[in-house]
Amino acid sequence: MARPVFADPKTDFVFKRLFGSEEQKDLIVALLNGLLELDETHRIVSVELLAPEQRPAVAELKHSIVDVKCRDARGVTYVVEMLVLNVEGFEKRVVYNVAKAYVGQLGRGQLYPELNDIIGITICDFELWPSGEGRRVPMLSRWRMQEQHGGERGLGQLQFVFLELPKYDVSRPPQTVVERWAYFFREAENLTMVPEVLAQPPYVDALEAARTAGFTEEEWEAYLRAGMALQDERGALSLARTEGRREGQEEGLRQGIEALCEVLGIALTEAQRQEMAALDAAGLSALLARIKARQGWEP
Structure with missing residues (x-):
């Protein structure tokens, strides 16, 4: 089978290859800065990958949800996830992961002031909040606690960022940093060359890291099996929904x-x-x- 020029960055294998490895730490820094929309003064300059995982055997792949955890120089921890299927309980799982990361910082004998903020960043290959009935959540949304009467923001120790890829406007070229990342995740596997809109760092670096010509035979086979596992899960989910509708x-x-x-x-x-x-x-x-x-x- 002929290899595509670029692998799909939404798969577990490629996502971790790009954003969860020591060799590509600059990419996770760039992704965080882009999705958090940080200005020059507040930009992240370095991260420490937490509990680095070796690329798993394909049979063990979590092929619907993958995550990378890292911490910046200020001590803020980021939980970065990719979800390609809208599985039941997804929002609760995101909150659980962020809350667990927050609580997990506190070891025996440590004090509450030592806790650092946790920011969950989730990239969805589906619309989590479809527009309609007066509701419009943008492609990139940011969530934190807010006082319900006066609107004062507070308790910012837990924050959530969501990028909903289907909301990207395909009718025009990407213009902002966030749109370029959305375009990269959506279209990388369909590209045959580096497009002009992604021809500068960090996007071109991400494309080069996803270039299949650089995969060993073992890595290529792992990538294919990961894709097949994802298709199997899509099929199982579709069948379950069909059966549910029929039974209903x-x-x-x-x-x-x-x-x-x-x-x-x-x-x-x-x-x-x-x-x-x-x-x-x-x-x-x-x-x-x-x-x-x-x-x-x-x-």
């Missing part, structure tokens, strides 16, 4: 039949209930139509 439709039809029978004064026998339980959506629909037409349960 069938249960709704059964409830409709029972309600109609109650209105018509039809007492359902145990045999009829068992018959109804064995029918799929099409059979239930046909049974409902017969009852409506004949006002009775006849074969």
Whole structure:
């Protein structure tokens, strides 16, 4: 199989290769500065990667959610995550991870003033907050606690940043730092050359690190298997949702039949209930139509 020019940076293997390795620490610094929109005075200049993980065996890959944890010179810890599938409980998991990182700083004998801020940065390959009904959350959103009456901000020890990739406006070239990062994550695997909008650091450096020609055979095979694992999970999630909709439709039809029978004064026998339980959506629909037409349960 011919290799694409660039690997997909949204996969676990490539994401950690780019942003979770000592060799590419400049990239995680640039990503943090870009997504936090820090000015020159407050820019992060160096980070320490926490609990560095070796690239895992493919069978162990967490192929829907990956994370990189690092700490800057001020002591602030960043939990950087990529999520490609909208799994159940995602928002709770993000809050849990950030809160766990905050609590985990305090060892035995240490005092509360020694705790540093934690900032969770999550890149989503889906819309977490779709626009509609008067709500519009921008592509890059930042969240922290706020007093509900006067709007005063406080308790900033835990902060959350989300980049929703589908909200990137594909009708025009990227113009801001945040848009360039969104464009990189969305389009890297489809590019055949370095585009002009990504031709300067740090984006060109990220593309070069994702260039598949630099992968060893072992790394390439790991990347392929990681992609297959992700496709398998997508398929399993899609099947589960389809099954859930089907089961919900069938249960709704059964409830409709029972309600109609109650209105018509039809007492359902145990045999009829068992018959109804064995029918799929099409059979239930046909049974409902017969009852409506004949006002009775006849074969």
